[in-house]
Amino acid sequence: MSHCTKFEFSYVDEEAIAKAFGKMGLSPTTGLVSMFASDFSKKVLSAIGYMGQQQFRAIYGMAGEFSLFVCQIEQGSYKLLIERETVSVDDEAIMSDLALSFQKAYISVAIDETVKRIDASGFPSRVKETVQGFEVEFGPSYEYSIHVTFTGDEVTEEVHGVKGDICTKLTEELEALLSRPTAELVTEWKPAYTVVHEEQTLQILRANF
Known part of the structure; x- marks a missing residue:
């Protein structure tokens, strides 16, 4: 050795992130996503125009009922976020597996x-x-x-x-x-x-x- x-x-690379989605059989798109402090802010206040605490440009796709967002935190730096509209008891384990699969696809x-x-x-x-x-x-x-x-x-x-x-x-x-x-x-x-x-x-x- x-x-x-x-x-x-x-x-760190947007093109590589998009290719990682493809390797998982997902079709990515880009858009603006908002971060909310609570479900109330997301579900109620957003309906009347509240844009959340922060907005990020993101590449995202759907894996079944789960949304995968790779948000641009700053130039050349992205963070993977995974969420589901309706939360269930098994979500944490499933999201952990999805995060690992996406990381491996990116690598x-x-x-x-x-x-x-x-x-x-x-x-x-x-x-x-x-x-x-x-x-x-x-x-x-x-x-x-x-x-x-x-x-x-x-x-x-x-x-x-x-x-x-x-x-x-x-x-x-x-x-x-x-x-x-x-x-x-x-x-x-x-x-x-x-x-x-x-x-x-x-x-x-x-x-x-």
Whole structure:
């Protein structure tokens, strides 16, 4: 392994968010959503024109009876909110599963973008979905790999088999789509990172990244 990096997960890219909805089989739309302090404000006061405490631009879609809103809190920063018109006792567990599914769909979009860059270099690649994330294997014999796992708001990426600092180029797309520009990236460098001589495959990858 050449490096292992951990960072705080964030929704940061609107196009990737829209693609995540698509991966869940949902058709997203955009609009203005309002935040209300109570059901009374939402159901009664909104009927007479009250717009709520805050308004956000959002990308949203319906998953059965549940509404998924990805609200733009500030430039380049979004937050996922899930609600249901009529609340039931099982809603919390269902909403938790939906949030996890959406997060995984969004991360898979970042994986897709990374794979596109690898494929453009002319090398085969394949993606395996795991319980906690994804594994991207690539190279003439699939001898290199990128492992991405997530737990709650923490993402861990590990690059295996790659020698030299090209490993940081391989994960640029992931970090750009899964974390805010101001996020702290905690990286543990492995001995393989310091190797100066690179194999021909890695030299070709470097030229395309």
